[in-house]
Amino acid sequence: MAKKIWNRRNWVRQPKLIDPAYKSTILRNPKNPFIRVHLNNYSTEPYFSKSDIRQIDSDLTKNNRKTHDPIGERIIVMGHVRDEFARPLKDCLLEIWQANSAGRYIHRNEVHNAPLDPNFLGAGMTLTDENGFYKFTTIKPGAYPWGNHENAWRPAHIHFSIMGRGFVDRLVTQMYFEGDPLFKYDPIFNGIPDEQSRSRLIAKFSIEKTIPNFAHAYIFDIVLRGQHATPMENES
Amino acid sequence: MKKNILQQTPSQTVGPFFAYGLTSEQYGYDYPSVVSPKMIKGNLKGTRIRLSGRVFDGENNPLNDAVLEIFQADPNGNYGTKTNEGIFGFGRSGTGANLDHTYNFETLKPGSNAKTEAPHLNLTLFARGIQNHLYTRIYFPEDKSLFETDHVLKKLNSSLRQRLTARSTEPGHYVFDIYLQGKNETVFFDV
Numbered sequence: 001m002a003k004k005i006w007n008r009r010n011w012v013r014q015p016k017l018i019d020p021a022y023k024s025t026i027l028r029n030p031k032n033p034f035i036r037v038h039l040n041n042y043s044t045e046p047y048f049s050k051s052d053i054r055q056i057d058s059d060l061t062k063n064n065r066k067t068h069d070p071i072g073e074r075i076i077v078m079g080h081v082r083d084e085f086a087r088p089l090k091d092c093l094l095e096i097w098q099a100n101s102a103g104r105y106i107h108r109n110e111v112h113n114a115p116l117d118p119n120f121l122g123a124g125m126t127l128t129d130e131n132g133f134y135k136f137t138t139i140k141p142g143a144y145p146w147g148n149h150e151n152a153w154r155p156a157h158i159h160f161s162i163m164g165r166g167f168v169d170r171l172v173t174q175m176y177f178e179g180d181p182l183f184k185y186d187p188i189f190n191g192i193p194d195e196q197s198r199s200r201l202i203a204k205f206s207i208e209k210t211i212p213n214f215a216h217a218y219i220f221d222i223v224l225r226g227q228h229a230t231p232m233e234n235e236s
Numbered sequence: 237m238k239k240n241i242l243q244q245t246p247s248q249t250v251g252p253f254f255a256y257g258l259t260s261e262q263y264g265y266d267y268p269s270v271v272s273p274k275m276i277k278g279n280l281k282g283t284r285i286r287l288s289g290r291v292f293d294g295e296n297n298p299l300n301d302a303v304l305e306i307f308q309a310d311p312n313g314n315y316g317t318k319t320n321e322g323i324f325g326f327g328r329s330g331t332g333a334n335l336d337h338t339y340n341f342e343t344l345k346p347g348s349n350a351k352t353e354a355p356h357l358n359l360t361l362f363a364r365g366i367q368n369h370l371y372t373r374i375y376f377p378e379d380k381s382l383f384e385t386d387h388v389l390k391k392l393n394s395s396l397r398q399r400l401t402a403r404s405t406e407p408g409h410y411v412f413d414i415y416l417q418g419k420n421e422t423v424f425f426d427v
Contacts, residue, residue, distance in 0.1 A: 008426065010244045015367035024249075024365025027294035028416050034426035039386050047323045052270055084240040088398075093270065096258025107253035108263075109301075112265050123257040123267055159251060161258060161270075163326075166315070167307035167358050168427055169252050172369060174248040192246045199364075200245055218331075223242040 004227040005038065006177055008218035015191030021045050022187035023148055046091035046165060048127060053093075058126035060096075060138035062122065070120035072101025072139035074215040077175070077203060080132045081162060082141045086204055087134030093163040093218045095125045096136060103156075105143030134200075137215065155182035155189060164224045187224055248367065250362040252301045259303060259330040275306065275327035275343035278319035282311030282344035286409045287374070287402065288339055291331055291361065296415035300336040302363035303330045306341055309355075313347035345376070354382035354389060361414065371425045374412045375401045382398075396423050 017029040055062040056063045061070055081089045099105045104114040106122055128134045143153045192198045207216035261269040290298040292427040305328040310317040317324045329339040345354045384388045389397050400423055402410035414422045
């Protein structure tokens, strides 16, 4: 087996660790530099298969439906998970969680004065298929207020957790919606230093994928780190 | 060597409200967890261990909204071992399910996949305020004889090694606290 090494996290394009504009970063990130290590070989096969998860959990309008459909704008979020070499990654575990259409999270510690929706939990999961493709059906989340600064509101977003082929290939991020007026006020989004990188977290509305009389579609593609052979070895 | 074609998707904080999505069963939400703090699976044999600890910020307050993941080898030192209940070696625990803000894992002690390597758990940490998840490793005090040859630990002095070594409080129970800042700041890796 050819020895593979992982591309490093691209620190130039990642959010700063400590960023006074996002207050919670100040006491919660290390001050010493990271120590670079190379990992020993380990299996890079996916950890999950279809039998591990319920199919209904890719549809957040259904997986906690009690009596009625949840309130709000129904949307489809879809995309591909690939590595930096554009290779599709199959059987990646995607877990998402979000606020409801009123901007309220169901989490017990959340106190924002907006209504819960008894038919909506706001959590889902799925696996990518052979082509790295995934699709969720959900409700467009509302913006929600937080205490970082005076009149602080998070842009509408969906949290994404992606488990690729092991802990190196791990990503937690947030997906935003095209055209949100709150982008320029949000220190979490703007922790990412350059506009091009920020734009990778903005899902694009797609009229082609929109389903008539049913749901708007948004495209959100995800790129995980790639693996390459060591320079001593040939890679075709 | 191939050139990158696409750019990595940027990371963002896990935020404060991940529990019903990522750690639902541990926190008592009515939604299945596909990754759990109880990592022992099926017919895999080995030494059962419990691991717990807390995560402290720069003012020494424990975080009640962190989530930690373990990625580890099986007792023979192999990753990705299939069992009759799925693949062994990936677990997740939050720090907000208990009043003392501890995380807790039940697993099997890992083996090492080379004679020179000390058994360890790979730990990944996410929390509100952490925009890029943090990587560290947990070693076991009884394996000190391998610390000199372990390819990661040999880069570190004894004080830093100590920070990556769990305490054994009773047989089979290990405690590993994480310090995000300060004089005991945990060693974090760029992997």
